[in-house]
Amino acid sequence: MSALIGRLQIRHILVVLLAVPALYLTFILYHSGNLWIGVGLLVVTCLGAFIYLNPSAMTFRYLFPGFLGFGIFVIFPLIYTVYIGFTKYSSQNLLRFDRSVALIHNETFLSPNAASYKYKLYAQDDGNYLLTLEDEKDSTRRFVSDPFELTPGVKPKTEPEPVKLSTWPPGQEVPGKPLEMVQINRGKLLIPMRAQQFALPDETLVALAGLTNFSSRERLWTPNPDGSFTSKKDGTVIRPDFRLGFFVNDKGERVGVGFRTFSGFDNYLRILTDPRIQGPFFRIFLWTVAFSALSVFMTFAVGMLLSVILEQKDLRFRQAYRTLFILPYAVPGLLSILILKGLFNQEFGAVNTLLRGIFGFAPEWNTNPWGARAMILLVNLWLGYPYMMLICTGMLQSIPSAIYEASAIDGSNKIRDFFDLTLPLVLPPMTPIIISAFAFNFNNFNLIYLLTAGGPQMVGGNAGETDLLVTYTYSIAFLDSGTNYGLASAIATLLFILVGFLAWINLRVTAKKVKI
Amino acid sequence: MNSQQKTALRLGTSHLLLIFFLVLVLVPYLIVVSASLRRGNFAPSGLLPDKVSLEHWKYVLGIPYQEVVNTGTGETRIIKAETPPLLWFWNSIKVAAVASAGIILLSGTAAYAFSRLHFKFKSATLGSLLILQMFPMVLALVAIYVILDFTGQYIHWLGLNTQSGLVMVYLGGISGYIWMIKGYFDTIPASMEESARIDGASQFQTFVQILLPISIPIFAVVFILSFISFMSEYPVASIVLQSRNNWTLAVGANSFLPENQQLWGRFSALAVLSGVPITIMFLVCQKYIVGGLTSGGVKE
Numbered sequence: 005m006s007a008l009i010g011r012l013q014i015r016h017i018l019v020v021l022l023a024v025p026a027l028y029l030t031f032i033l034y035h036s037g038n039l040w041i042g043v044g045l046l047v048v049t050c051l052g053a054f055i056y057l058n059p060s061a062m063t064f065r066y067l068f069p070g071f072l073g074f075g076i077f078v079i080f081p082l083i084y085t086v087y088i089g090f091t092k093y094s095s096q097n098l099l100r101f102d103r104s105v106a107l108i109h110n111e112t113f114l115s116p117n118a119a120s121y122k123y124k125l126y127a128q129d130d131g132n133y134l135l136t137l138e139d140e141k142d143s144t145r146r147f148v149s150d151p152f153e154l155t156p157g158v159k160p161k162t163e164p165e166p167v168k169l170s171t172w173p174p175g176q177e178v179p180g181k182p183l184e185m186v187q188i189n190r191g192k193l194l195i196p197m198r199a200q201q202f203a204l205p206d207e208t209l210v211a212l213a214g215l216t217n218f219s220s221r222e223r224l225w226t227p228n229p230d231g232s233f234t235s236k237k238d239g240t241v242i243r244p245d246f247r248l249g250f251f252v253n254d255k256g257e258r259v260g261v262g263f264r265t266f267s268g269f270d271n272y273l274r275i276l277t278d279p280r281i282q283g284p285f286f287r288i289f290l291w292t293v294a295f296s297a298l299s300v301f302m303t304f305a306v307g308m309l310l311s312v313i314l315e316q317k318d319l320r321f322r323q324a325y326r327t328l329f330i331l332p333y334a335v336p337g338l339l340s341i342l343i344l345k346g347l348f349n350q351e352f353g354a355v356n357t358l359l360r361g362i363f364g365f366a367p368e369w370n371t372n373p374w375g376a377r378a379m380i381l382l383v384n385l386w387l388g389y390p391y392m393m394l395i396c397t398g399m400l401q402s403i404p405s406a407i408y409e410a411s412a413i414d415g416s417n418k419i420r421d422f423f424d425l426t427l428p429l430v431l432p433p434m435t436p437i438i439i440s441a442f443a444f445n446f447n448n449f450n451l452i453y454l455l456t457a458g459g460p461q462m463v464g465g466n467a468g469e470t471d472l473l474v475t476y477t478y479s480i481a482f483l484d485s486g487t488n489y490g491l492a493s494a495i496a497t498l499l500f501i502l503v504g505f506l507a508w509i510n511l512r513v514t515a516k517k518v519k520i
Numbered sequence: 521m522n523s524q525q526k527t528a529l530r531l532g533t534s535h536l537l538l539i540f541f542l543v544l545v546l547v548p549y550l551i552v553v554s555a556s557l558r559r560g561n562f563a564p565s566g567l568l569p570d571k572v573s574l575e576h577w578k579y580v581l582g583i584p585y586q587e588v589v590n591t592g593t594g595e596t597r598i599i600k601a602e603t604p605p606l607l608w609f610w611n612s613i614k615v616a617a618v619a620s621a622g623i624i625l626l627s628g629t630a631a632y633a634f635s636r637l638h639f640k641f642k643s644a645t646l647g648s649l650l651i652l653q654m655f656p657m658v659l660a661l662v663a664i665y666v667i668l669d670f671t672g673q674y675i676h677w678l679g680l681n682t683q684s685g686l687v688m689v690y691l692g693g694i695s696g697y698i699w700m701i702k703g704y705f706d707t708i709p710a711s712m713e714e715s716a717r718i719d720g721a722s723q724f725q726t727f728v729q730i731l732l733p734i735s736i737p738i739f740a741v742v743f744i745l746s747f748i749s750f751m752s753e754y755p756v757a758s759i760v761l762q763s764r765n766n767w768t769l770a771v772g773a774n775s776f777l778p779e780n781q782q783l784w785g786r787f788s789a790l791a792v793l794s795g796v797p798i799t800i801m802f803l804v805c806q807k808y809i810v811g812g813l814t815s816g817g818v819k820e
Contacts, residue, residue: 029674033674036674063633063637070627070630073626077664077691080663081660082652082663085662316531318531320531328546332545334798335549336795337748338751338773339791342777342787343548343549343552346787347564351563353564354551357566394809398810447658449658449755450754453754499656500656500659503655507651511651
């Protein structure tokens with residue numbers, strides 16, 4: 005009984021130890037404006053507490069941690085990717101709509117009768133800065149800023165929010181060390197300062213104009229109640245076009261920075277209809293299928309051959325052979341891929357040095373599409389046969405030797421035995437492994453990305469001749485000059501449906517043999 | 521031909537064939553060892569290095585060495601790696617070991633529930649786990665980036681450019697291992713646990729004290745397989761880890777081989793130094809792994 009109490013207490017303490025920080029985090033999330041994520045965390049925390057405290061939820065105590073990780077890092081990314089596939093989200097339409105609106109709202113121009121201010125910059129002990137301004141015509145208008153950061157010599161990539169200025173009452177000291185013009189210049193502070201706007205108490209924006217003074221700037225766009233903006237300079241009206249993901253003026257020209265927007269099935273239609281995408285997409289699809297099928301077939305054939313040879317009981321050194329043949333599986337795959345990439349180097353690599361020496365010819369492994377494909381298949385065979393060999397060995401050992409004895413009496417030979425007896429016995433239980441090997445190669449990102457990076461380039465397209473769908477998608481999302489997350493996610497969704505379907509078939513095949 | 525000659529012929533051809541394959545398998549590794557000992561950073565070609573030099577090994581270990589800059593004047597300079605590349609190997613071991621331990625904890629408990637307990641939609645859940653895992657992690661990179669960027673704002677050590685953040689991401693990939701461990705649990709008869717329950721042990725006690733000790737072999741397999749797959753994982757690590765000090769072996773090794781200036785010598789030294797321990801570990805545990813592969817994949 006006392007042991008039971010002890011165990012219960014440990015569990016309670018653990019729950020409290022985890023729940024308290026989680027609740028604290030919930031509070032912080034809520035406080036910083038992430039209401040829904042906070043609510044999500046709260047629900048998960050309560051669910052966890054319930055599961056670990058209530059005896060009726062016993063089963064889920066074993067499932068909760070695993071499902072939590074799976075949910076955050078597999079299911080959420082999946083849903084998020086499917087969602088992005090339905091949006092316009094690329095290097096041109098990068099910002100959230102509210103950020104895009106804020107940028108337009110903060111756009112300013114120098115008005116002709118702008119007030120001019122003298123300024124002083126104060127370095128703070130913690131590395132931040134303070135700014136004071138004094139109107140050149142009216143010395144009672146004095147302001148001091150909130151502390152702000154400046155990175156010397158760097159112009160910020162995104163436009164920073166304006167820093168607030170408040171009235172500076174006479175007689176009040178400003179903390180920190182005032183900087184001379186020379187120090188500001190030598191410290192490369194002018195570059196980041198020029199990109200920073202400041203807001204007076206009346207919301208007027210001021211910014212550095214020239215070296216020694218600030219001048220007030222006027223906001224260029226006045227917001228209208230219907231969501232459009234009117235230019236103060238020339239009266240142009242711009243309104244958001246949610247189809248384009250841009251603000252457009254009356255002539256239909258794009259203004260400002262694009263924003264993300266919902267685009268329905270546009271990305272999917274593009275895959276089917278846009279010739280720049282559709283052409284390479286189907287070629288890549290065919291190559292992906294061919295690559296996966298050939299890889300599985302070749303690794304299976306070689307793995308089977310080796311395991312059959314090594315199953316001969318009277319063969320010497322079997323164990324030593326076996327250990328050495330597993331090497332490509334034991335060495336981390338990434339290292340092996342890169343090593344083979346070096347060996348297949350068209351000009352200096354070992355493979356071509358050897359072939360040139362013996363046969364006097366050197367295949368173009370790097371520049372010819374067929375050469376590159378052949379190299380990929382050879383490398384993948386080299387990397388993949390040990391796994392098949394291990395599996396086949398296991399299968400062969402489970403076949404009772406009696407059936408071979410029976411067929412030997414009938415006068416059969418080894419090769420006929422293999423095709424008539426062994427293969428029919430081994431293939432059915434191998435099916436799920438073959439299907440999952442196919443699915444694995446279908447998405448074999450590491451091999452292609454590290455070996456050829458998809459190269460050589462396809463003529464007249466931005467795809468590579470050896471790209472698989474997965475590397476093609478990766479390059480659309482991350483590497484291309486025109487990064488396009490929306491399109492990449494749409495292709496990723498299609499890929500998932502394809503491979504998921506394979507996995508489903510695999511399950512059905514396995515389910516007939518194994519009771520789940 | 522009598523049967524003795526036949527046997528000799530069969531064994532002879534077997535050995536010939538095996539040795540031929542073995543040469544193809546082993547020569548690439550030997551060439552890399554030689555490339556790591558050769559002066560200069562050329563693509564690996566010959567079996568024997570012409571000019572033996574330990575410069576690449578020194579570089580990888582972070583030991584300073586002299587390099588001749590100008591052969592005419594004999595001018596030299598001292599070269600020392602700012603981040604010793606062997607640190608990447610250590611980073612990889614840390615990340616892979618912690619993530620593999622986490623994987624065992626998460627998939628082991630889940631596999632227990634799937635194998636021994638009863639709950640609604642059990643087989644449907646098990647099946648969808650496997651199907652959902654088919655979504656390639658590479659393509660979820662945008663979302664993973666978003667998640668870590670967000671968590672980093674609140675919990676510093678779980679953000680981008682942290683190894684603990686990378687470990688968290690890796691912990692999502694459990695479903696294959698759940699299947700594997702469940703397959704093993706299914707082969708163990710539940711009668712022992714049942715009799716322990718009758719003797720008054722709690723469910724958790726039977727799990728920890730009866731099932732776990734006999735399942736150590738499958739946990740060894742899962743640990744090694746996941747360890748090796750994390751050692752080779754490139755895309756996620758390359759996006760999450762940004763500073764050189766944090767890189768894993770995969771990111772660091774590939775950084776020696778950019779399109780324009782491939783440092784094959786340095787890469788080879790790093791490959792040898794980090795590949796050898798992992799390979800030895802794998803070969804030592806080989807027996808377990810083979811058993812695990814065949815028992816996890818297919819069960820008759």
